[in-house]
Amino acid sequence: MTAAVSVRVPSRSTRLGRTLGNLALHWAIVIVALAAWQTASTSSGSAYFPPPSKVFSTMWDLLFSGPPPLFLTDLVLGDILTSVWRLFAGWAIAAILGVAGGVLIGSSSLVSDLFKPVMDFMRSIPGPALVPVFLVLLGTGSEMRVSLIAFVAVWPVLLNTVEGVRGVDRVKRDTASVFSMGRLATLRHVTLPAASPKIVAGLRVAVALALNVMVLSELVAGTDGIGHFVNISQAYFRIADMWSGIVVIIVLGLALNVVFRQIENRLLRWHADERRR
Amino acid sequence: MSTQPQQPILEVDRLHHEYSAGRPAIDSVSFTIGSGELVSIVGPSGCGKTTLMKSIAGLMRFTSGTVRLRGQDVNDVPADLAMVFQDYGRSLFPWMTVEANVELPLRYLQVSKRERKDRTAHALAEVGLSRDSDKYPWQLSGGMQQRAAIARALAYRPRLLLMDEPFASVDAQTRSDLEDLVAAVHRKHGTTIMFVTHDIDEAIYLGDRVVVLTGAPSRTLKELPIDLPADRDQIETKATSEFIALRSEVALLIRQAVAESGHRRTPQS
Ligand SMILES: Nc1ncnc2c1ncn2[C@@H]1O[C@H](COP(=O)(O)OP(=O)(O)O)[C@@H](O)[C@H]1O
Ligand SMILES: [Mg+2]
Numbered sequence: 011m012t013a014a015v016s017v018r019v020p021s022r023s024t025r026l027g028r029t030l031g032n033l034a035l036h037w038a039i040v041i042v043a044l045a046a047w048q049t050a051s052t053s054s055g056s057a058y059f060p061p062p063s064k065v066f067s068t069m070w071d072l073l074f075s076g077p078p079p080l081f082l083t084d085l086v087l088g089d090i091l092t093s094v095w096r097l098f099a100g101w102a103i104a105a106i107l108g109v110a111g112g113v114l115i116g117s118s119s120l121v122s123d124l125f126k127p128v129m130d131f132m133r134s135i136p137g138p139a140l141v142p143v144f145l146v147l148l149g150t151g152s153e154m155r156v157s158l159i160a161f162v163a164v165w166p167v168l169l170n171t172v173e174g175v176r177g178v179d180r181v182k183r184d185t186a187s188v189f190s191m192g193r194l195a196t197l198r199h200v201t202l203p204a205a206s207p208k209i210v211a212g213l214r215v216a217v218a219l220a221l222n223v224m225v226l227s228e229l230v231a232g233t234d235g236i237g238h239f240v241n242i243s244q245a246y247f248r249i250a251d252m253w254s255g256i257v258v259i260i261v262l263g264l265a266l267n268v269v270f271r272q273i274e275n276r277l278l279r280w281h282a283d284e285r286r287r
Numbered sequence: 288m289s290t291q292p293q294q295p296i297l298e299v300d301r302l303h304h305e306y307s308a309g310r311p312a313i314d315s316v317s318f319t320i321g322s323g324e325l326v327s328i329v330g331p332s333g334c335g336k337t338t339l340m341k342s343i344a345g346l347m348r349f350t351s352g353t354v355r356l357r358g359q360d361v362n363d364v365p366a367d368l369a370m371v372f373q374d375y376g377r378s379l380f381p382w383m384t385v386e387a388n389v390e391l392p393l394r395y396l397q398v399s400k401r402e403r404k405d406r407t408a409h410a411l412a413e414v415g416l417s418r419d420s421d422k423y424p425w426q427l428s429g430g431m432q433q434r435a436a437i438a439r440a441l442a443y444r445p446r447l448l449l450m451d452e453p454f455a456s457v458d459a460q461t462r463s464d465l466e467d468l469v470a471a472v473h474r475k476h477g478t479t480i481m482f483v484t485h486d487i488d489e490a491i492y493l494g495d496r497v498v499v500l501t502g503a504p505s506r507t508l509k510e511l512p513i514d515l516p517a518d519r520d521q522i523e524t525k526a527t528s529e530f531i532a533l534r535s536e537v538a539l540l541i542r543q544a545v546a547e548s549g550h551r552r553t554p555q556s
Contacts, residue, residue: 181377184346188370189392189443199391203382280382284425 060250069254085239090258093224093235096152100159101220105213108164112171112209113197122172129172133165137223141230155227155235162223163216170212174205207281210274217266225259236262294357295319296447296479297343302352304338311504312338315352318498318507320447325473325480327490330500331541336483337373339505340451343481344370356447369445373452375433379424386411386420389439396443410442414468430461434468441472448480454489463521466493470519487537491530492519499537501544508544511536 044062051061060068076083115125140158148154178201186196202209228237236255243251275282297320304313313335320326330336342349343356345364354361356368369392372378379388389410393403411417414434424432433453440448450469454462470493473480484490490497491513499508515529524530 179377181372181374182380184341184344185370185372185378185380187346187364188344188368189395189439190364190366191392191395195395199383200380203380206382280423280425283423284381 058249060253064250065253065257068250069257072251072254073258089234089236089239092152093228093237094262096155096159096235097220097224100156100224101163101213101217103156103160104163104167104216104220107160108167108212108216109171109209111164112168113175113201115168116172116175116205119176122176125172129165129169133169135162137162137219138226138230141227144227145231150231150233155224158227159220159223163220166215166219167209167212170208170215171205174208175201177208178204207278210278214270214274217270218263221259221263221266294322296322296357297481298353298355299339299343300353300355302339302342302349302354304335304342304349304351306338311350313342313349314501314504314506316500316505316507317352318510320479320481323477323479324495325469325478325482325493327494327497328481328483328500329487329490329497329537329541330485330505331502331545332485334500334503334505336485336500336505337451340370340449340481340483344368344449365447367446368449369440369443369447370449370451371433371436371440371453373455375429375436375453376424378436379432379439381423381425384421384423385416385427385435385438388424388435389420389442392439392443406442406444407438410438413441413472414438428461430457430465433457433465437465437468437472441476441478446479448478450480450482452484453482455485462489467521469493474517487534487541488525491515491533491537492521492524497533497537499540499544501541508540 047059048061048063051059072085073083074081074086076086115121137158140161144154144158144161148157182200182204183196186200191199224235225237225240228235229241232238232241236258240252240255240259243249243255299319300317302313302316303311305311316335316339318326318328328336328339338347338349341347343354343361345361345368356365359365379385380391383391386407390403390407393406398406408417408420411420414437416431416434416438419427419431424435427435437453453469454465457465466489469480469482472478473493482490482493494513497511497513499511500506501508511533513533515524515527515533
């Protein structure tokens with residue numbers, strides 16, 4: 011098993027240097043973009059595009075002008091927390107159902123082949139199209155939103171889990187059999203770890219979808235949540251508030267991404283290192 | 288060494304396998320392995336050695352014939368059997384340290400945690416990996432990975448250890464070292480080993496007996512007892528006239544068999 015390709019692996023220090031360089035560049039771009047936005051909107055004076063300075067100061071007040079000791083406002087403790095909770099609950103349900111279902115379906119190539127078209131079809135349904143259906147079925151409460159998020163987010167998890175389980179190396183499965191490891195032990199120590207890069211990728215897509223559907227469901231038929239806040243602000247012509255809400259959503263998306271990347275790095279270190287060799 | 292085993296651990300009788308109907312991968316293979324023996328199975332690449340090994344390990348159903356392990360027909364994977372795969376890189380679990388890899392199968396045996404740790408440490412020491420136990424398999428060289436795979440099999444203390452061309456893809460020096468490791472383990476613990484290889488020297492050097500297979504689809508061609516002294520040395524043993532005579536004998540047999548197999552390509556009765 012000698013690898014024929016020779017890959018030039020950058021040393022740890024140059025890699026770190028490059029990462030820091032990239033980071034500096036990224037922030038430079040963000041700052042330039044904000045500056046451009048600031049000058050453009052100040053000079054145009056458009057009511058719909060307040061300058062970022064105004065948006066951020068509004069946002070600060072909206073978030074942190076509450077009572078001591080935390081200074082968090084009702085917006086944070088109410089709408090934002092509600093939204094985050096829905097997002098997380100929906101995603102968690104999707105994760106559990108997707109992984110469990112994926113393991114069951116993926117254990118048999120016949121069943122996988124049978125379910126493949128169905129899963130592809132279900133995944134292709136755009137979340138927005140389902141909002142009316144879920145409204146009719148489950149009303150406008152949290153259950154409806156959590157279910158909708160779970161429903162939309164489950165497919166990438168399911169599909170990726172099936173693919174990951176199907177793709178477990180034959181030799182690794184044989185190894186588990188030869189050492190008489192049994193079904194549960196094989197699942198826990200061989201199948202799931204081997205499939206984990208695929209599963210985690212599915213979970214990551216699911217998080218992005220969940221955020222989208224969460225916001226959307228609150229925009230369309232909301233009584234609370236951050237999406238609802240954006241909608242209401244727009245309706246009452248509180249444009250800076252509206253933009254603040256949008257920025258909160260963006261930051262939420264970015265934060266989820268960062269958290270996910272951390273988890274991924276921890277969990278899949280063996281995978282990255284194995285491939286880097 | 289044990290030339291006349293009383294109770295064979297493994298009996299393979301007229302094993303025949305076709306992956307697709309009418310195109311046999313194994314024609315008819317029969318042999319036995321006695322308790323404590325190291326039997327080398329030698330045959331050219333593609334003759335069905337891995338197929339044979341998987342059939343014995345219960346990893347696949349063969350078309351016909353019988354495989355009996357201590358008198359019992361093999362249907363499922365037998366409990367007291369371990370295997371070292373040709374593809375060591377794919378057989379170790381990259382998400383676990385070397386130590387965890389060795390220890391994992393022991394968790395499902397009826398042994399205490401203490402004994403599990405002991406066995407793992409001993410096995411790792413035996414293959415010379417004590418200092419690398421916290422590393423991950425992909426941090427090790429090919430030879431060291433195969434050592435880890437051997438340690439895993441040793442810690443398991445199988446009644447029968449199957450080794451499928453375990454050293455086919457390591458460099459020559461590592462290969463000699465690993466061969467001597469297997470010989471030492473066999474001598475020290477009396478482990479029963481079925482050692483599959485396409486390398487004639489390796490088969491003779493390690494074996495108490497050598498079973499010679501024909502080219503594809505394989506048949507058992509001949510069984511040779513190896514009457515070399517138990518304590519063998521890579522250079523001295525291989526230079527003895529007995530060794531050289533055995534090597535020529537096996538090489539001639541295989542050459543004949545390959546020539547012959549050209550004539551029986553067409554389906555047999
Ligand atoms: N899973 C499989 N399906 C179909 N044919 C196979 C399969 N595995 C091996 N073969 C074929 O069976 C023959 C014997 O293969 P194998 O047992 O791997 O030989 P060896 O280990 O002696 O090199 C080869 O011709 C190979 O192509
Ligand atoms: Mg083979």
